[in-house]
Amino acid sequence: MAQKFIPKILLVEGKEDQRVIPYLREANGVDWPNKNPLVKIEDCNGYENLANPFEIRAYLKSGITHLGIVVDADDDITARWQSLRNACSLTIANTEFPESLPKTGLLHTVDNKNISQNPIRFGIWIMPNNQMRGMLETFLAYLVPDESDELWTFAKQSAQTAKKHNAPFTGVQTDKANIYTWLAWQDPPGRQLHDAVKQKIFVPTRHNAQAFVDWFKLLYEL
Secondary structure (H helix, E strand, C coil): CCCCCCEEEEEECHHHHHHHHHHHHHHCCCCCCCCCCCEEEECCCCCCHCCCCHHHHHHHCCCCCCCEEEEEECCCCCHHHHHHHHHHHCCCCCCCCCCCCCCCEEEEEECCCCCCCCEEEEECCCCCCCCECCCCCHHHCCCCCCHHHHHHHHHHHHHHHHHHCCCCCCCHHHCCCCCCHHCCCCCCCEEEECCCHHHHCCCCCCCHHHHHHHHHHHHHCC
């Protein structure tokens, strides 16, 4: 049986984003049926693949109605936005993207007959909040419950102690080390990120997540 065409696409860097976002959406009132998802999330297997202007253009010309991009800022939000901005400028000619990414994420309408006969809703979100360094795990750190503050602080201290004992994770991976250390001490230990969101080990409805939720709803007109 041919796979059903879904005209709303979200491009992400990896499988963790692909798995976490549906549960985050559902927890915030966006129904996400497994058999007929409202938005198809595509794992691009890395930033370089996702930010390829030829790939972005191919998606825009494929008959879709909505296209979103979610990437990590990593160490430098400014450099990441300029990289994406350049890729999108090459893809969507005669479009002025802002010098700085809006705090609420980019929302744009692609109205270019060389790409599509119909306007396409287009958006970009850079984790964690379009303003600072970080990644998906930085975003999830906002969702650690208040009652876990003491354990969360201890988890971060433990990760730093491990670093002093030659733990090989790099500086940009610190937020990952913090989250996975904290998850290692939950019941049961070591849940995957998406399962921790699903099981409410994180608090996915916390106000820190609402800007991303609002961007997602506005982009995909949900």
